[in-house]
Amino acid sequence: MPTKAIVSEVKTLSCSNSWRNYFFLKITTEDGITGWSEYDENFGSPGVSAVIAELAHRLIGQSAFTHEHIREDLRNVTRPGSGGVVGQALGAIENALLDIKAKALDVPCHVLLGGKVRDRIRVYWSHCVSYRTRTEHFTPGITDIGGVRQIAREVGEKGFTALKTNIFHYDEQDRIEGWSPGFSRPHEPGRNVERKTRTDLRKHLQIMREEAGPDIDILLDLNFNGKTDGFVSMLREIEDLDLFWVELDTLDPKALAYIRSKSRHPIASCETLIGLQQFLPFFREQAVDVAIIDTPWNGVWQSLKIAAAAEAHEVNVASHNFYGHLCTMMNAHFSAVVPNMRIMEIDIDRIAWDSEIFTHEPEIRDGYLVLPDRPGWGTEPIEAALAKHPPLPTLGMPKRVSIPRLSL
Structure with a gap:
């Protein structure tokens, strides 16, 4: 040694x-x-x-x-x-x-993990529309239906084969706004799903399909933005649409199994779970079609154990990945060695200095990430470049949104 x-x-x-x-x-x-x-x-x-x-x-x-x-x-x-x-x-x-x-x-790390079973990993363009609504950070920004149509076309034009989008409300002028009460945007602790949310969700997905075309797989992420009845109502609203999967989060495996039983689309979930013990009830209840594993949270070595348990329950896995390029490479090595891999998440809309702060960027060809053979994860941060962009003084948490004042 x-x-x-x-x-x-x-x-x-x-x-x-x-x-x-x-x-x-x-x-x-x-x-x-x-x-x-x-x-x-x-x-x-x-x-x-x-x-x-x-x-x-x-x-x-x-x-x-x-x-x-x-x-x-x-x-x-x-x-x-x-x-x-x-x-x-x-x-x-x-x-x-x-x-x-x-x-x-x-x-390379994939050698330590058992050796790759694939040289490239299919990826999907995540937060498609969502990131560009942050118009002060991403270009071109999206404020209305025109921007939605443009980015949906862009997915195929750039060689990707799949995209994932989220829930949006449209106003009378077809301006859009994200809807995510599960993350306090807006502050609605009941997370109730009303008629407008359902109909606007359907409208959004139909627009994405029209512009992306018939050959692009569309994934939908509902996150924690509902409870059991709300999730079921949204699934009922979109049951006839062509979707790769519907992703949603609940910490109750029996509730998720019930939701899955009412869905005509495959159900993906579990991205916020940590440790095999938390995943097992979801496998036992047959609550998911695809188990999403966050390897930065769990550790890649532990994630292999979760993937093996999923395989024993005839469940495929996917990588949760909406971070920087180092996380992407950690997920790529995991995805390359896991036989029951479905697809890998990646953010394509990036900030201006992403390319400056890592030694290597992921290589993506025709909608697939090509696995490198450099030692370790295959990329690492450049400390001098990090120092040029001091961290925001908010501990990384989003700024507080306006919360209705309660009368006492």
């Missing part, structure tokens, strides 16, 4: 992504090998960096080759608070240790 890969330093870094922040973990060994991972504090997860800092001392002096031992040690000392941001911190640590191990052996 050319090195013992003994951990000597654990460091977190962050930079602005214009409308949120990127977060990275850098672990360095005594002999100068650096392992990187990307994690997130934007998607309902403030505090992951603080957890990593609290656990860092337990890594010092340990060999990255024993990443499973290290993770179990960290899981044991955090067991009463397992999951959530604690689970995500463990996932970030595991992923950085895997990068070290692969670099020490001078192999």
Whole structure:
């Protein structure tokens, strides 16, 4: 073995992504090998960096080759608070240790994970329309139906074969606005699905189909933006449309199984779950057609165990991936080795400096990501470039929206 890969330093870094922040973990060994991972504090997860800092001392002096031992040690000392941001911190640590191990052996990470079963991974253009409604960050911005039509055509023109979109309301002038009460936009704690939401959803999907054409697969993400009756009502509204899958989130596996029983479309879910134990009830209840795994949250090594359990239940998996290029490459190595992979998420609309802060960008040809054979994950952040874009002072969380004042 050319090195013992003994951990000597654990460091977190962050930079602005214009409308949120990127977060990275850098672990360095005594002999100068650096392992990187990307994690997130934007998607309902403030505090992951603080957890990593609290656990860092337990890594010092340990060999990255024993990443499973290290993770179990960290899981044991955090067991009463397992999951959530604690689970995500463990996932970030595991992923950085895997990068070290692969670099020490001078192999790409997919070799450590069992070896690739495919050289390229089909991807879908995620947040299609959604990101461009953030007109101050993405160009061209989308404010109305004309922009919706334009981006739907662009998907095929750029060689992609699938897109995923979200829920939008249209006003009388066909201006659009996203509808996501599950994320407090707007603040509607009941998450009730009214007639306008259903009819506008149908209108939006029909526009996307008209412009994208018959050969583009359309995926719909409903997120947490409903409860059981609301999800069923939306599925009923769009049951005759041609969709690749409908993605939605609920933490009750029996509720999801009921929703799936009422759907004519395949159901994808589970992207916010952490650990095999949380996934198993959804498999046992036959609640999903596709289980979405967030490998930055879970750790790629642990995600392989989840994918194997899904395979045993005749369920395919997909990669949850709406972060930076390092997360994309971590997901790509996972997707390349998992036999029961369905498709991989990727964001195509990017901020201006994404290409500056990573050593390599993902290579996408004809709607497929081509897996690199560079050691480790195949890309890493450039620290000097990160420093040029200081993180936003909001801990990565979205700005507070207006909440109706309650009378006391």
